Amino acid sequence: MVVGEIARPVDVLVIGGGPGGYNAAARAAELGKEVVLVEDGQLGGVCLNVGCIPSKALITAAEQHHRAQAFAARGIPAGDGPVDLGATQSWKAEVVDQLVGGVRTMLGKVEIVDGFARLLDDRRVSVESADQVSHFRFDACILATGSRPIELPGLEPDGERVVDSTGALSFDQVPTTLAVVGGGYIGLELGTAYAKMGSRVTIVEALERIGTGFDPELVRVVEQRLGALGIEVLTGARARAAVEGKLTVETAEGESVIDADRVLVAVGRLPNTGELQLDNAGIEVDAGGHIPVDEQGRTSSRRIFAIGDLVSGPALAHKAAAEGRVAAEVIAGLPSAADATVPLIAFTDPELASVGMTEEDAREAGQEVVTGKARFAASGRALTLGATEGLVKLVVGREDEMVLGVHVVGPDASDLISEGAVLVECALRLDDVLGTIHPHPTLGESLHEAALAAARRLVR
Amino acid sequence: MVTEFPLPDVGEGLAEAEIVRWLVAPGDAVTADQEIVEIETDKALVGITSPVTGILVRHGADEGDILAVGSLLAVFDDGSDGEQDVALAPVATASGDGVAAEDASAADAAPASPAAGDVAAPRRKPKATPATRKLARSLGVDLTTVEGAGPGGRIVDADVERAAAGDPSSEAGEGPGTPPAGEQSPPAGVPSSPRAAAARPKVQPPQGEDRRVPMRGIRRAVARTMTESWTTVPHVNSIHEVDLHALQTLRAQLKAAGTPIPVTAFLVKSVAHALREYPVLNSQLSADGEELSLKHRINLGVAVDAPDGLIVPVVEDADVRSVHGIGVELTRLAEQARDRSVPQERLRGGTFTVNNYGPLGGWFGTSLIKPPEVAILSMGPARDRVVPRDGEIVIRPVAVMTLAADHRVADGNEIIGFCVAVREALEAPIRLLVEE
Numbered sequence: 003m004v005v006g007e008i009a010r011p012v013d014v015l016v017i018g019g020g021p022g023g024y025n026a027a028a029r030a031a032e033l034g035k036e037v038v039l040v041e042d043g044q045l046g047g048v049c050l051n052v053g054c055i056p057s058k059a060l061i062t063a064a065e066q067h068h069r070a071q072a073f074a075a076r077g078i079p080a081g082d083g084p085v086d087l088g089a090t091q092s093w094k095a096e097v098v099d100q101l102v103g104g105v106r107t108m109l110g111k112v113e114i115v116d117g118f119a120r121l122l123d124d125r126r127v128s129v130e131s132a133d134q135v136s137h138f139r140f141d142a143c144i145l146a147t148g149s150r151p152i153e154l155p156g157l158e159p160d161g162e163r164v165v166d167s168t169g170a171l172s173f174d175q176v177p178t179t180l181a182v183v184g185g186g187y188i189g190l191e192l193g194t195a196y197a198k199m200g201s202r203v204t205i206v207e208a209l210e211r212i213g214t215g216f217d218p219e220l221v222r223v224v225e226q227r228l229g230a231l232g233i234e235v236l237t238g239a240r241a242r243a244a245v246e247g248k249l250t251v252e253t254a255e256g257e258s259v260i261d262a263d264r265v266l267v268a269v270g271r272l273p274n275t276g277e278l279q280l281d282n283a284g285i286e287v288d289a290g291g292h293i294p295v296d297e298q299g300r301t302s303s304r305r306i307f308a309i310g311d312l313v314s315g316p317a318l319a320h321k322a323a324a325e326g327r328v329a330a331e332v333i334a335g336l337p338s339a340a341d342a343t344v345p346l347i348a349f350t351d352p353e354l355a356s357v358g359m360t361e362e363d364a365r366e367a368g369q370e371v372v373t374g375k376a377r378f379a380a381s382g383r384a385l386t387l388g389a390t391e392g393l394v395k396l397v398v399g400r401e402d403e404m405v406l407g408v409h410v411v412g413p414d415a416s417d418l419i420s421e422g423a424v425l426v427e428c429a430l431r432l433d434d435v436l437g438t439i440h441p442h443p444t445l446g447e448s449l450h451e452a453a454l455a456a457a458r459r460l461v462r
Numbered sequence: 463m464v465t466e467f468p469l470p471d472v473g474e475g476l477a478e479a480e481i482v483r484w485l486v487a488p489g490d491a492v493t494a495d496q497e498i499v500e501i502e503t504d505k506a507l508v509g510i511t512s513p514v515t516g517i518l519v520r521h522g523a524d525e526g527d528i529l530a531v532g533s534l535l536a537v538f539d540d541g542s543d544g545e546q547d548v549a550l551a552p553v554a555t556a557s558g559d560g561v562a563a564e565d566a567s568a569a570d571a572a573p574a575s576p577a578a579g580d581v582a583a584p585r586r587k588p589k590a591t592p593a594t595r596k597l598a599r600s601l602g603v604d605l606t607t608v609e610g611a612g613p614g615g616r617i618v619d620a621d622v623e624r625a626a627a628g629d630p631s632s633e634a635g636e637g638p639g640t641p642p643a644g645e646q647s648p649p650a651g652v653p654s655s656p657r658a659a660a661a662r663p664k665v666q667p668p669q670g671e672d673r674r675v676p677m678r679g680i681r682r683a684v685a686r687t688m689t690e691s692w693t694t695v696p697h698v699n700s701i702h703e704v705d706l707h708a709l710q711t712l713r714a715q716l717k718a719a720g721t722p723i724p725v726t727a728f729l730v731k732s733v734a735h736a737l738r739e740y741p742v743l744n745s746q747l748s749a750d751g752e753e754l755s756l757k758h759r760i761n762l763g764v765a766v767d768a769p770d771g772l773i774v775p776v777v778e779d780a781d782v783r784s785v786h787g788i789g790v791e792l793t794r795l796a797e798q799a800r801d802r803s804v805p806q807e808r809l810r811g812g813t814f815t816v817n818n819y820g821p822l823g824g825w826f827g828t829s830l831i832k833p834p835e836v837a838i839l840s841m842g843p844a845r846d847r848v849v850p851r852d853g854e855i856v857i858r859p860v861a862v863m864t865l866a867a868d869h870r871v872a873d874g875n876e877i878i879g880f881c882v883a884v885r886e887a888l889e890a891p892i893r894l895l896v897e898e
Contacts, residue, residue, distance in 0.1 A: 428591040
């Protein structure tokens with residue numbers, strides 16, 4: 003510590019302005035705390051700037067283009083000509099700008115400091131900006147620095163041919179051939195979007211199946227669709243090197259070479275803990291680089307909280323936001339805990355969404371369950387949307403008939419899952435679903451149908 | 463799957479417990495809810511039951527050990543394989559390269575902190591809505607120990623409230639602990655509102671015949687503490703007059719500037735300030751009187767009126783916090799006390815208690831020390847009094863401040879010196895605003 007330097011006191015210091023950080027800051031301010039939020043890049047974090055939001059803009063654009071062709075056969079003429087990705091990118095940028103502005107408004111009284119924060123000890127932080135270093139002394143600190151894409155040796159992003167998800171969201175032209183390394187949700191989403199815009203796409207996955215984390219029965223529907231879109235999926239395959247428009251891939255059968263003007267590497271994310279200088283506050287990370295916390299988000303240092311991608315669990319914006327609000331409430335002395343189930347969603351084609359236990363989870367937990375399924379092929383609304391692939395699957399406790407899990411693959415699954423989340427979170431039972439009127443004709447009816455199917459399989 | 467079982471919080475503000483006797487040896491089979499160990503808290507002998515059916519792999523502590531709540535009590539193997547520990551997160555699941563995938567699963571299989579649960583991992587949750595879970599947290603009720611009377615075994619608000627009041631009927635249905643008429647639990651399927659309960663007066667007048675009211679919850683805890691204090695602690699009281707003229711002037715200015723700060727915040731800060739000089743009063747005496755533990759943190763309990771009786775939430779690290787920050791927290795704690803939402807953990811860890819009974823009236827009063835603390839300071843209302851100042855007769859707002867101290871621990875010079883330090887701080891309060 004430099005002699006004579008003065009640390010400014012602040013109630014709550016939030017490091018990181020992504021969905022976790024800005025929600026934490028806004029909630030703490032709402033609860034009467036004086037809050038400083040430190041961000042060294044753009045407010046909104048990965049989610050708003052180079053993640054959820056821009057990718058959804060691109061996915062929607064690609065889907066519109068693709069569906070226009072499908073509806074040409076139904077009497078609605080499709081516009082001609084190739085995709086103008088530059089124009090799509092401008093629209094995407096407008097969407098992002100608008101939302102970043104919205105975050106600034108939402109932060110209200112929170113003071114936003116532009117700079118890079120490092121812990122000095124368990125009460126103080128230094129913030130380095132372009133022209134100065136300032137110091138803060140906090141009553142409580144919330145670490146929310148998020149994560150970054152994992153880099154594969156030999157396939158480091160070069161800003162041109164090999165890119166991470168950020169790079170793939172900024173292509174100014176649709177690549178002729180695209181290899182996607184990683185069959186998790188980011189790879190599946192972007193691979194599908196570019197295939198719909200005209201790329202020839204190959205997905206390279208090291209594990210034996212893609213879409214891990216979701217019920218395999220649901221993933222099969224997505225796999226069929228990938229095939230219909232002409233996307234080749236190589237499982238049990240390792241990407242080795244990208245040279246001159248080709249990607250070398252190693253499988254059990256040997257080495258092969260696939261065409262790839264561009265290579266997208268999307269094999270997971272790593273917590274951004276390296277530069278926080280956690281050791282100054284006595285905080286250690288676990289083997290996966292995550293910061294261990296209790297249910298309230300508190301680290302081993304009692305004034306310091308960590309949330310979102312920094313802690314274990316899926317690296318998802320809604321999880322970070324929920325944990326951020328919990329940390330703010332705990333700091334303000336409210337009874338709060340991050341004890342809610344995190345829904346998982348993927349904007350694949352069709353969309354995947356899941357909350358609570360899968361059939362497999364229940365089996366491993368030794369829990370007796372029945373499942374109920376309803377296929378969208380039998381849904382009036384799905385037929386009129388021209389999107390009939392997929393199903394809703396309910397996992398229900400055999401004894402108590404509680405809804406333990408809801409899993410959807412199909413049109414608008416990402417929206418449908420919120421009802422499932424309420425069912426699971428409130429420990430509602432099959433009769434609660436059956437006794438709730440689901441309006442006709444909607445996709446939501448299928449959840450009711452799945453409940454009926456589960457009820458038929460119970461001895462009642 | 464091998465699971466670690468930490469010493470659960472058995473309530474009554476327990477922070478640690480002594481392992482009295484193990485009832486199950488390592489390697490023995492256990493069934494869920496079978497009693498495995500007896501522990502002794504400062505209040506009672508309690509049996510702890512097994513959370514799973516399986517094998518008790520090892521003990522986390524030996525007989526005679528003192529174990530903190532949350533420390534490892536025992537390790538169980540429930541016989542299932544532990545595959546669900548593998549990362550479920552689609553993002554955390556690395557692919558494309560096997561090395562990264564192995565890292566991800568290793569991380570999840572070995573959480574460094576027992577409480578660091580994977581929020582996405584499926585697990586058996588209590589059958590309760592988020593609203594009921596929040597109520598349970600605010601009342602310090604562990605839902606895994608509550609049996610639900612709601613439909614399908616759902617835990618409803620009324621179950622949580624019964625458990626919080628220590629009513630055994632919450633665990634065994636109707637029993638000897640059935641509350642008197644008028645307080646019957648609602649029929650199954652009719653969840654009661656916590657607010658309806660909060661609106662009840664503390665004691666309702668009996669009608670027609672005498673009514674027996676079991677000493678439960680806060681009332682019981684207060685009764686035990688007061689008996690212990692009165693019968694074991696040799697109290698000595700030191701009484702001082704404080705001139706609150708400067709404080710009232712300063713508060714009026716602060717209020718005009720839009721920053722109203724309650725008197726209690728200044729009192730808390732003054733006490734914290736004086737405790738730094740007199741650490742002996744910021745200490746805890748062991749029950750046998752053999753050891754004094756001088757506390758490195760200054761955590762001040764502040765007496766607050768709540769619907770069921772007096773509670774003493776704790777303002778942590780009062781010495782390093784601003785008067786304004788303390789004021790904001792006190793206001794919030796008072797609100798939480800009113801709607802019974804003060805988190806359980808805020809009721810523990812106090813090292814000294816402050817009691818501003820001024821708002822209730824009276825003039826001069828004494829308080830009982832809250833063991834194992836060794837002192838309590840109380841202050842009455844400010845009343846205009848004629849006092850001499852520099853040879854002149856003036857009218858000043860004066861309050862009486864009383865320190866009750868454990869005379870085993872502190873002598874007169876410390877007790878009076880401390881009181882003078884508090885008085886001087888209160889009489890020149892502007893210093894409190896600028897120092898840490």
